[in-house]
Amino acid sequence: MKEKASWTKTTCAYCGVGCGVEAKINAQGLLDIRGDKEHPANYGQLCSKGLALGETVSHEGRLLHPSINGADTDWPTALEHVATQFSEIIKEHGKDAVAFYASGQLLTEDYYVANKLMKGFIGSGNIDTNSRLCMSSSVVGHKRAFGSDTVPICYEDLDHAEMVVITGSNLAWCHPVLFQRLKAAKKARPELFIVVIDPRKTDSCAIADLHLAIEPGSDVALFNGLLSYLAEHNKIDTDYIRNYTEGFETTLESALDDNDDPIQLLKKLSLPAEQLATFYQKFASIEKVVTIYSQGVNQSSQGSDKVNSILNCHLATGRIGKVGMGPFSVTGQPNAMGGREVGGLANTLAAHMEFGDENDHALISDFWNTDNLATAPGLKAIELFDAIAEGKIKAVWIMATNPVVSLPNSNKTIEALKKCPLVVVSDCIKDTATTRVANVLLPAQGWSEKSGTVTNSERRISRQRRLLPTPGEGKADWWIISEVAKRMGFSDAFNFLHEGEVFAEYAKMTTLGNEDGKTRDLNLIGLTQLDAKGYGKLTPQQWPVTTLQETIVHQRMFSDNLFFTPSQKAQFIAVTHALPKAECSEEYPLLLNSGRIRDHWHTMTRTGLSSRLSAHISEPFISINAAEAQYHHLKDGDLVEINSASGSALVRASISEAITNKQAFMPIHWNQANAKKASVCALITAHTDQSSGQPEFKATPIKIAKW
Ligand code: SF4
Numbered sequence: 001m002k003e004k005a006s007w008t009k010t011t012c013a014y015c016g017v018g019c020g021v022e023a024k025i026n027a028q029g030l031l032d033i034r035g036d037k038e039h040p041a042n043y044g045q046l047c048s049k050g051l052a053l054g055e056t057v058s059h060e061g062r063l064l065h066p067s068i069n070g071a072d073t074d075w076p077t078a079l080e081h082v083a084t085q086f087s088e089i090i091k092e093h094g095k096d097a098v099a100f101y102a103s104g105q106l107l108t109e110d111y112y113v114a115n116k117l118m119k120g121f122i123g124s125g126n127i128d129t130n131s132r133l134c135m136s137s138s139v140v141g142h143k144r145a146f147g148s149d150t151v152p153i154c155y156e157d158l159d160h161a162e163m164v165v166i167t168g169s170n171l172a173w174c175h176p177v178l179f180q181r182l183k184a185a186k187k188a189r190p191e192l193f194i195v196v197i198d199p200r201k202t203d204s205c206a207i208a209d210l211h212l213a214i215e216p217g218s219d220v221a222l223f224n225g226l227l228s229y230l231a232e233h234n235k236i237d238t239d240y241i242r243n244y245t246e247g248f249e250t251t252l253e254s255a256l257d258d259n260d261d262p263i264q265l266l267k268k269l270s271l272p273a274e275q276l277a278t279f280y281q282k283f284a285s286i287e288k289v290v291t292i293y294s295q296g297v298n299q300s301s302q303g304s305d306k307v308n309s310i311l312n313c314h315l316a317t318g319r320i321g322k323v324g325m326g327p328f329s330v331t332g333q334p335n336a337m338g339g340r341e342v343g344g345l346a347n348t349l350a351a352h353m354e355f356g357d358e359n360d361h362a363l364i365s366d367f368w369n370t371d372n373l374a375t376a377p378g379l380k381a382i383e384l385f386d387a388i389a390e391g392k393i394k395a396v397w398i399m400a401t402n403p404v405v406s407l408p409n410s411n412k413t414i415e416a417l418k419k420c421p422l423v424v425v426s427d428c429i430k431d432t433a434t435t436r437v438a439n440v441l442l443p444a445q446g447w448s449e450k451s452g453t454v455t456n457s458e459r460r461i462s463r464q465r466r467l468l469p470t471p472g473e474g475k476a477d478w479w480i481i482s483e484v485a486k487r488m489g490f491s492d493a494f495n496f497l498h499e500g501e502v503f504a505e506y507a508k509m510t511t512l513g514n515e516d517g518k519t520r521d522l523n524l525i526g527l528t529q530l531d532a533k534g535y536g537k538l539t540p541q542q543w544p545v546t547t548l549q550e551t552i553v554h555q556r557m558f559s560d561n562l563f564f565t566p567s568q569k570a571q572f573i574a575v576t577h578a579l580p581k582a583e584c585s586e587e588y589p590l591l592l593n594s595g596r597i598r599d600h601w602h603t604m605t606r607t608g609l610s611s612r613l614s615a616h617i618s619e620p621f622i623s624i625n626a627a628e629a630q631y632h633h634l635k636d637g638d639l640v641e642i643n644s645a646s647g648s649a650l651v652r653a654s655i656s657e658a659i660t661n662k663q664a665f666m667p668i669h670w671n672q673a674n675a676k677k678a679s680v681c682a683l684i685t686a687h688t689d690q691s692s693g694q695p696e697f698k699a700t701p702i703k704i705a706k707w
Pocket of ligand 1 (some may be wrong): 012013014015016018019041045046047048050051093175176177178328
């Protein structure tokens, strides 16, 4: 193949840092990759996964053709089949008998069309996404405190912070380019005080001045204790609290009640007194503090409250919307933010507009020209799969995700999908644990074949661009959904010719009720006039986008101290400490944590293609410490049988001093399709946060035995 001379700017396929990538087709027809020096997420840096993107674009394992019940078919037949089946099920059982389960791997344009079809025209709220498993607790926390799902910070704040608290995040492995940025800041300014709060001593601790190995699940107690300390030591910003917030007194009262006995607090946290005192003193005395948090906070039966306990401390000190300070939710997937923006979660209507608001309903119905807009929130991920198991949902379309692996209790998910009359899966990979139980398979385009936008953790919208031809008959997800919509009788609303048209419609939707741009809003008004050429050339834009950003801007939200609540004041939320739902017992004495490793992504369908990435850690494992290993007569590398109340697994022991006594850790990447007995989700029970519906992935009681 002739070498293409120029480098094309695109965005990494993996985590929510959203690094800019430059790619060029090489003589082998594959991609050479380098970091985009102009992209403000990474300024040319890439981590091991980003650098290996070119090694993962082979056609190995790709889903090439549509199929129905195992037999290949053509696109018109497959689309007609899906449309007819969905229509018939809706006619017979009602609109809530069908559901979509989408993914943070979808581009914003795909998400928009899926949400429009389900909520706007089928008329059900039943579209949820694997983002539910990632950061839905942060969404709840943001909405409760700020009146909107808004990340206040920009990455630049890390360069100005004087103290950075990393809690519930192994940033070094999960958001490596952000970690490197922080490491460089620490090198340039050794006085930058870094705290890592994590039961494990992860690689992120390498740059920490203080590591707080708290008791799993004790985050609310820790931050309530901090709020009490700040108030008792006159370190709160009373002017800020009085002028820009509501609910402080009740929240402080509740925090004080939660921690009235310092000895009890230390016991709850399992921390030495001097470590806790250092943390509280530093937070109280250093002005510019950023608190980074991620899945260790979100993936919990108390995730939303944990988020608000952090936000409470930032609001109480007025450390939000100012340079070098603020709470910072780092998202997992490349487009977790884009999905949230268009309304891809079951409890959001569309584009920051909500169920229950009559004005929003009227605006959207008019904009989409529909009289069938969903009127109530749909089922959140766990509820949705429960409804499939109970036979209430009779058709589900799973887009670009592998819920059999990623949801808790894999065996239950498999059984639910086997019983479901219609399971449609659109994916670019042929053999996954979920495609194995599908009736209809629809081949989708993968990274470097599809084109659209993603939004990263600092609210920056970047283009993913098409570079390579799609193998087989793969199509863009927005196209597949639109073609089904047309065959369901909704032609007028889904006549998109190009992904740029979808984006333009979405951008217009963000301005509803504010077309003149005069009202303060979370809109993309500056992008509504983009034509195909403008969309093609679009440079990174950080929302809100009031005018097209010709140069890179760095915006933080709430610098005007106005929030999106009815009173425009931020809300303190009173929260109290609670233990994880499932407690260890005599039968299951160890607490299992789960998470990512440095060089793999999700279920390894892409990163598993790179031998370089697989060389870092090549096998599934369970980490335990030496004392635990000795107790069970285990050596490093021995096979270990693991049992929980939900299931079992068999992996090798990895003895690590990073793990505290009575705790264990397993990575999430291995599963039924790539290592039969190594799925951590087979062990996890679906305990969820009451407000967000996010499952508790970090606290599963288990027992282990040498195999
Ligand atoms: Fe990709 Fe995330 Fe690595 Fe950046 S940090 S290169 S977005 S995986």
